Amino acid sequence: MDYLSQTVKVIIDRPMCSRHPEHENLYYPINYGYVPHTLSPDGEETDAYVIGEFVPLKEYTGVVVAIIHRTNDDDDKLVVTNKINRYSKEQIMALVEFQERFFDSKIITE
Template structure:
C-alpha cells in the first residue's frame, strides 16, 4: 500500500506536538476486561481527536522514542467501533504482538508500516 508521505508527516507533527499520556501502563489490567493485561504502555496523544471521539491512541514500545513504526487499523464488532492506533518506538516483536492482540475475539486489524 502506497501511503503519501504527507500523511506520515502530519502524523509525526501530531506526535511531536502532543503530550503522550500513558493511562494504561505495561502490566496493568484493562478496566472493562480485567483478564487482559497490557504487555506495553498504551495511551493517547493529549488534545487530539480520533474517529471514536476520544484522543488518538498510541502503543509505546520499548525503544523509548517517538518514531512512528506505523498504524494499526482496527474494527471491533462488539463496540461497533473503527479506529487507527499509532505504534511508537516498537520492536518487530512488539509490532507482531500488537497485531495479534487486535485480531482476537470481536476485533480484527491490519498494520501499515511507515
C-alpha cells in the same frame, strides 16, 4: 493528520503490567495510552501503543512507526517507539496481539 514518521507525545493511561479498567482479564504487556489534543473517529483522543520500552511509563515521546488500522472498527491505533525501522510488521503484531486479536487489523507502515 498523517501520523507516520511524526514525533508524538503519548500520555500512558494503561502502563505496562496493568489491567484494563473494565475488562479485568485484559492485561497490558506494553505501555498504552493516547496522544493529547487529537481526535479520532470514535470521539476520543488517538490511542497509541508504545513498543521497545520495558518499564511502566507515565508519558513517552517517540516516532510513529506504524498505524494499526482496524477494518471492523473506527478506532485506529498508533505504534510509537524510538527505534525506527527496528520492528517488522510481524513483530509489531505480536506485540499488540493481546488486544488486536479481538479485531480485524492490518498494519500500515511507510
